[in-house]
Amino acid sequence: MRPVVDLLVEQIECADFVLLNKVDLLPAGLEGEDLQQLRAVVSSLNPLATVIACEQAKVPLERVFGSNVQKAVAHLNIEGQHRGAVAAAKAAQESEQHIASCQDQVCQHAAHLQHNQQHGDHHHTNEHSHQHDHSHGHKHDESCNHGQNCSHKHHDHSPHGGHQHNLENHHERAETRAAQRFGIRSFVYTRRRPFHLKRLQDMVLRWLPVSHNKAVDAASAAAAEGDSPIKTVLRSKGFMWLSNKHTTAFYWSHAGQHFEIREEGDWWAAVPDDEWPDQASGQRDVILSDFAPGVGDRRQEIVFIGAAMDEDKICAQLDSALLTDEEVVAYSNKWASLPDPPHAGAPGAQQQQQ
Numbered sequence: 001m002r003p004v005v006d007l008l009v010e011q012i013e014c015a016d017f018v019l020l021n022k023v024d025l026l027p028a029g030l031e032g033e034d035l036q037q038l039r040a041v042v043s044s045l046n047p048l049a050t051v052i053a054c055e056q057a058k059v060p061l062e063r064v065f066g067s068n069v070q071k072a073v074a075h076l077n078i079e080g081q082h083r084g085a086v087a088a089a090k091a092a093q094e095s096e097q098h099i100a101s102c103q104d105q106v107c108q109h110a111a112h113l114q115h116n117q118q119h120g121d122h123h124h125t126n127e128h129s130h131q132h133d134h135s136h137g138h139k140h141d142e143s144c145n146h147g148q149n150c151s152h153k154h155h156d157h158s159p160h161g162g163h164q165h166n167l168e169n170h171h172e173r174a175e176t177r178a179a180q181r182f183g184i185r186s187f188v189y190t191r192r193r194p195f196h197l198k199r200l201q202d203m204v205l206r207w208l209p210v211s212h213n214k215a216v217d218a219a220s221a222a223a224a225e226g227d228s229p230i231k232t233v234l235r236s237k238g239f240m241w242l243s244n245k246h247t248t249a250f251y252w253s254h255a256g257q258h259f260e261i262r263e264e265g266d267w268w269a270a271v272p273d274d275e276w277p278d279q280a281s282g283q284r285d286v287i288l289s290d291f292a293p294g295v296g297d298r299r300q301e302i303v304f305i306g307a308a309m310d311e312d313k314i315c316a317q318l319d320s321a322l323l324t325d326e327e328v329v330a331y332s333n334k335w336a337s338l339p340d341p342p343h344a345g346a347p348g349a350q351q352q353q354q
Contacts (some may be wrong), residue, residue, distance in 0.1 A: 009235065010253040013085075014046045017052060019065050023115040024055045044184050044305045045235060047088035085237070085303045183307045184234075189315055191300040192292055193322050194243040194331065200321040203272040205259070206229060207317075214260040229313035238302035239264065243323055246270070252302050269296020269340045276343070284345070291346050 012018055020042070026034050030053060046335065063069070105257055123285055203217045207228035236254040247270035251262050268276070268287050277283040290297040304314060323331055
């Protein structure tokens with residue numbers, strides 16, 4: 001049975017609208033720090049949602065059910081939600097990097113507008129919305145019809161099975177500004193080699209600030225004492241690659257006091273080409289965009305959300321659990337007898353993992 005906190009977080013992450021009710025009971029009302037901090041937390045969990053502050057759950061029906069209202073997030077599967085979270089985190093990182101490096105006093109990059117509004121005009125409204133572009137993707141663990149006729153058990157190609165989100169022009173959002181004010185940020189850890197499971201447990205997972213950790217044995221389930229940069233993480237999620245399973249994609253999920261790693265189906269690279277969606281669906285190009293020579297779509301791609309996180313130190317701790325160069329060679333030799341089926345349009349020939 002899934003823990004309550006995991007379900008509650010998931011409800012926020014898959015929502016098109018999040019209502020912050022009973023704001024009249026907050027000490028400082030709409031302009032108070034409590035509400036802005038709450039907006040920041042909600043935004044960090046779901047940067048695509050429209051957040052509406054309200055009293056007694058009173059919201060104009062046309063605001064959530066109107067003919068012009070975009071409602072796509074609720075239809076996303078795990079991979080679609082993941083793509084959105086990755087796109088949002090990368091966009092935020094790019095914005096931060098641009099502000100840090102740009103010397104142009106008249107630069108019109110959207111990041112400067114957001115930054116100026118954060119430190120200058122702190123005008124707040126009761127609701128914040130967004131726009132995003134969609135293209136279809138894939139989930140690994142449900143049945144699907146590639147085109148409409150695929151029977152592979154690990155696919156889902158429902159009309160909103162997965163989406164890519166173009167967020168680069170949508171940084172001007174009060175939730176993002178509030179997140180920066182309260183030190184809440186996110187980043188994406190991306191690598192193209194597998195984790196060594198035992199080292200991952202010993203060097204990373206035991207430090208997670210959780211009381212229920214299904215990825216380590218019961219005797220060491222509580223967070224280890226001492227200092228670790230990963231203890232500043234509030235939420236983390238994403239796809240991961242383990243060295244003991246060549247064809248299986250795993251999903252890393254940390255919410256509140258709960259952490260688990262679960263199987264999420266097969267990597268697309270391991271799925272025969274005739275069980276992929278057809279070209280007309282538009283999903284094939286999305287799948288291939290995750291491919292790299294020699295590894296297919298196998299990867300570490302984990303979104304980390306937290307307050308006052310040290311990205312470099314967290315990445316270094318995770319890197320310590322990756323296979324070494326020698327272990328990568330041994331891994332490749334071990335699985336050489338189980339090559340991936342060919343995929344038209346996949347990049348490159350077999351190469352060593354980067």
